Amino acid sequence: MKYWQKIATMLALALSTLGAMPAHAGEDAALQAEKALAQESICTRCHDESEQKPILTIKKSRHGVKTDGRTPTCQSCHGASEAHVQNSTHASERPLVDAFSAREKATSKDIEACVGCHNSGKRSHWQGSLHERAGVLCTTCHEMHTHKDKVRDKLTQPEVCFACHKEQRALYTRPSRHPIKDGKMACSDCHNPHGTSGPTLLARDSVVATCYTCHMEKRGPFIRNHQPAQEDCTICHNPHGSTMPNLLKARPPFLCQQCHEPATHQGRIATLTGSNANPAQAANTLARGCLNCHTNTHGTNNPANINNERTMRR
Ligand code: HEC
Ligand code: HEC
Ligand code: HEC
Ligand code: HEC
Ligand code: HEC
Ligand code: HEC
Ligand code: HEC
Ligand code: HEC
Ligand code: HEC
Ligand code: HEC
Structure with a gap:
């Protein structure tokens, strides 16, 4: 590389880091914004709204807040791109x-620009997360070049996933499901796709902690717990549908009989209902099965401690 080329590259680098730098305390925000604008004009003299895919819509997103000194310029993400700018052929x-060349597939190296600014809070477990390791970028x-990022709108997020x-x-598509399709909830209410310290990219450290964020009544504390409900909701529920x-x-009694031994009434098999049915057995089959009597499957606050009263029936 020639001496003058080195100088030019260094200058370009300095310029690009300048764009990524936060505002100095006390520095006039307006001045800062003006500097950024001057830098961006290197690109915006050629790239603007007239493009097939409007470029300046980025200014309507959080990446366009002029008064925020942390706001990226074109160069913070795309690099100084000297060769690209100067070529006149x-x-x-x-x-x-x-x-972030649109003509080349984005690479994990590109993502360093994003991670440089977004490495805290919900993004702090990105490195080594399931998505990062699987090459999802x-x-x-x-x-980026839109003010309507599909993945951050509850209604359109599932499409992306x-x-x-x-x-x-x-x-x-199953009849019992969380109201995702209605846009009332999103995958990201339970998952943090950027990586977590918990299992299965769950938003909290465990399944139960994640579910408690909305179903807090299932946390208790109960005087009598039902062990599996304290441990992992997915033993009995499929969170997706x-x-x-x-x-x-599964339906009771089958759900319950996966664990409860075929002793006493617990083990009675489901049977035909009707006039010929054994009434004791039919109670396990009809209507809500075991739940006909054991109404509080998640735990109970019934304080009595005699045989008949500790079985989550009230
Ligand atoms: C936050 C990072 C970021 C900033 C800031 C940014 N871009 Fe981009 N740009 C991208 C990414 C990522 C892509 C690849 C396509 C996509 O994801 O939207 C892209 C794509 C492009 C494209 C190709 C569009 C196409 O689809 O053909 C152009 C041109 C472009 N950017 C110009 C600019 C200009 C000019 C600026 C400054 C006004 C700018 N970008 C600011 C991240 C950024
Ligand atoms: C002198 C005009 C000019 C300047 C200045 C310019 N570009 Fe471009 N740029 C173009 C043209 C023309 C294309 C289309 C090239 C093509 O499609 O082959 C292009 C394509 C692009 C693309 C998409 C193609 C690719 O390489 O992935 C991106 C991204 C881009 N420019 C970003 C920038 C950024 C960022 C800057 C400022 C640092 C900038 N451009 C400055 C003219 C310019
Ligand atoms: C120079 C620093 C910088 C770079 C580089 C950068 N961002 Fe940002 N980004 C910010 C700031 C500042 C905000 C607004 C405050 C916030 O949400 O933290 C933001 C906001 C966002 C938001 C939320 C937007 C909204 O409307 O709420 C997303 C998503 C995002 N960035 C993704 C990215 C991605 C993906 C990249 C890489 C292509 C990237 N950022 C590169 C600084 C940066
Ligand atoms: C698998 C999809 C996926 C990937 C990959 C992904 N994100 Fe996100 N991102 C989301 C979703 C969904 C949301 C909205 C829910 C949320 O805030 O967690 C979001 C929100 C954000 C926000 C805005 C948070 C806010 O407070 O509004 C930022 C910033 C962000 N992502 C940056 C990044 C960066 C940087 C990367 C790469 C290191 C990245 N994301 C990779 C799906 C993804
Ligand atoms: C480009 C494809 C892609 C997109 C888009 C994507 N993922 Fe993933 N996701 C993967 C891959 C690959 C894995 C790695 C594990 C695997 O093979 O299932 C993964 C893993 C996961 C896991 C953990 C699975 C496990 O076995 O522990 C969850 C949860 C997840 N993604 C949720 C999401 C959510 C929520 C979104 C949307 C915001 C999303 N993903 C978008 C490809 C994707
Ligand atoms: C109500 C909370 C909740 C919602 C909403 C949710 N998930 Fe999950 N997801 C979970 C739990 C809990 C697990 C762990 C399941 C297990 O261990 O059996 C999981 C597991 C996964 C897995 C790993 C494969 C598996 O079944 O174990 C993927 C992939 C996944 N979810 C994707 C998504 C996507 C995509 C969405 C949005 C369309 C979504 N999830 C919405 C709670 C949720
Ligand atoms: C972001 C809040 C939120 C989180 C987190 C959440 N749920 Fe829900 N859950 C809801 C909403 C909203 C409904 C629907 C209530 C309605 O339709 O009246 C619901 C309904 C249910 C239902 C009844 C479904 C039906 O068909 O009636 C079950 C079971 C359930 N959730 C289990 C779970 C489990 C297990 C988890 C953890 C993996 C979980 N939920 C996490 C909000 C949440
Ligand atoms: C031992 C199996 C089992 C476990 C474990 C379990 N549940 Fe349930 N859950 C049930 C049954 C059975 C029903 C239906 C109850 C009924 O019809 O009275 C139910 C119903 C629900 C409902 C909808 C009706 C209501 O009571 O609000 C929600 C919400 C729910 N469970 C959340 C959870 C959460 C959150 C966890 C984990 C903390 C969990 N469940 C763990 C068996 C279980
Ligand atoms: C994953 C296994 C598992 C499933 C599924 C399960 N249970 Fe349990 N259940 C247990 C365990 C473990 C205990 C605690 C046993 C003990 O303390 O001796 C328990 C305790 C009970 C008790 C209290 C027994 C006592 O003597 O105090 C009742 C009643 C009960 N379960 C009913 C049900 C019903 C009804 C269902 C179906 C909705 C069900 N269980 C599903 C594991 C399970
Ligand atoms: C008709 C009401 C009724 C139905 C239906 C019912 N139970 Fe019970 N269950 C009781 C009563 C009453 C007790 C307490 C008295 C006793 O120990 O027999 C009890 C006690 C239990 C106990 C505590 C240990 C024991 O055997 O005494 C378990 C565990 C249990 N039931 C599980 C189940 C399961 C699993 C089902 C479904 C296959 C079921 N029950 C259906 C009324 C019912």
Whole structure:
């Protein structure tokens, strides 16, 4: 590299980091915004609203807040792209930009620009997360040059996830499901797709803690707990969808009999109902099965401690 080229590269680098730098305390926000604008004009003299895919819509997103000193310029994400800027030959021969080239698939190296600014809070477990390791990139889910990023709108978010997670798409067509399709809830109410310290990219450290964020009445404390309900809701529920009511994985008595031994009435098999039925057995089959009597499956506050009163029947 020639001496003057080195100087030019260093200058470009300095310029690009300047764009990424937060405002100095006390520095006039207006001045800061003006500097950023001057830097962006290097690109915006050629790229503007007239493009097939409008570029300046980014100014309507959080990446366009002029008064915020942390706001990225074109160069913070795309790099200084000296060669691209200076080339004056035919458009199609214009060298690619340094990062996020639309003509090349985004690479994990590109993502360093995003991670440089977004490495705390909900994004602090990105490195080594399931998505990162599987090669899913920030820009696989997020669109930058728009003020309507699909993945951050509850109503359109599932579309983005379903593109890869077909099994969940199928489960959400079942009769019992969370109100995802209605836009009242999103995958991200239970999952943090950026990575977590808990299992299965769950938003909280465990399944129960995640479910308690909305179903706090299931946390208790209860005087008498039902052990599995304290441990993991997915023992009995499929969080995404089920053909059984209440997102259950199986219908009582079968659900309960997976654990409760065939001793006493617990083990009575489901039977035909009607005039010839054994009434004791039919009670396990009819209507809500075991739940006909054991109404508080998640735990009870009934204080009595005699045989008949500790069985979550009230
Ligand atoms: C927050 C990071 C970020 C900033 C800031 C940013 N871009 Fe982009 N840009 C991207 C990404 C990522 C892509 C790839 C396509 C996509 O995800 O939208 C892209 C795509 C493009 C494209 C190609 C569009 C196409 O689909 O053909 C152009 C041109 C472009 N950016 C120009 C600019 C200009 C000019 C600015 C400054 C006004 C700018 N970008 C600011 C991240 C950014
Ligand atoms: C002199 C005009 C000009 C300037 C200045 C310019 N570009 Fe471009 N840029 C173009 C043209 C023309 C294309 C279309 C090239 C093509 O499609 O082959 C393009 C394409 C792009 C693309 C999409 C193609 C690719 O390389 O991935 C991006 C992204 C981009 N420019 C970003 C920038 C950024 C960021 C800056 C400022 C640092 C900038 N451009 C400055 C003219 C310019
Ligand atoms: C120079 C620093 C910087 C860079 C580089 C940067 N961002 Fe941002 N980003 C910000 C700031 C500042 C905000 C607004 C405050 C916040 O939400 O933290 C923001 C907001 C966002 C938001 C929320 C937008 C909204 O409307 O609420 C998303 C999503 C995002 N960035 C994704 C990305 C992605 C993906 C990249 C890489 C393509 C990227 N950012 C690159 C600084 C940056
Ligand atoms: C698998 C899809 C997916 C990937 C990959 C992804 N995100 Fe997100 N991102 C989301 C969803 C969904 C939301 C909205 C829910 C939320 O805030 O957690 C979001 C929200 C955000 C926000 C805004 C948070 C706020 O407070 O409004 C930022 C910033 C962000 N993502 C940055 C990034 C960065 C940087 C990367 C890459 C390191 C990335 N995302 C990768 C799906 C994704
Ligand atoms: C580009 C494809 C893609 C997109 C889009 C995507 N994912 Fe993923 N996701 C993956 C891959 C690949 C894995 C790695 C594990 C696997 O193979 O299932 C994964 C893993 C997961 C896991 C953990 C699975 C486990 O076995 O522990 C969850 C939860 C998840 N994604 C949720 C989401 C959510 C929510 C969204 C939308 C905001 C989303 N994903 C968008 C590809 C994607
Ligand atoms: C009500 C909370 C909740 C919602 C909403 C939710 N999930 Fe899950 N998801 C879970 C739990 C809990 C698990 C762990 C399941 C297990 O361990 O059996 C899980 C597991 C997964 C897995 C790993 C595969 C598996 O079944 O174990 C993927 C992939 C996934 N979810 C994707 C999604 C997508 C995509 C959405 C949105 C369309 C979504 N989830 C919405 C709670 C939820
Ligand atoms: C963001 C809030 C939220 C979280 C987190 C959440 N739920 Fe829900 N849950 C709801 C809403 C809303 C409904 C629907 C209530 C209605 O339709 O009246 C619901 C309904 C249910 C139902 C009854 C479904 C039916 O068919 O009537 C079950 C069972 C359930 N949730 C279990 C869980 C489990 C297990 C978890 C943790 C994996 C969980 N929920 C996490 C909000 C949440
Ligand atoms: C031992 C199996 C089992 C476990 C474990 C379990 N549930 Fe349930 N759940 C049920 C049954 C059975 C029903 C139906 C109850 C009924 O019809 O009275 C139900 C119903 C529900 C309902 C809808 C009706 C209502 O009571 O609000 C929600 C919400 C719910 N469970 C949340 C949870 C959460 C959250 C967890 C984990 C903390 C959990 N469940 C763990 C068996 C279980
Ligand atoms: C994953 C296994 C599992 C499933 C499924 C399950 N249980 Fe349990 N259940 C237990 C365990 C473990 C205990 C605690 C046993 C003990 O303390 O001796 C318990 C305790 C009970 C008790 C109190 C017994 C006592 O002597 O105090 C009742 C009643 C009960 N379960 C009913 C049900 C019903 C009804 C269902 C179906 C909706 C069900 N269980 C599903 C594991 C399960
Ligand atoms: C007709 C009402 C009724 C139905 C239906 C019913 N139970 Fe019970 N269950 C009771 C009563 C009453 C007790 C307490 C007296 C006793 O110990 O027999 C009890 C006690 C229990 C106990 C405590 C240990 C024991 O055997 O005494 C368990 C566990 C249990 N039931 C599980 C189940 C399961 C599983 C089902 C469904 C297959 C079921 N029950 C259906 C009324 C019922």
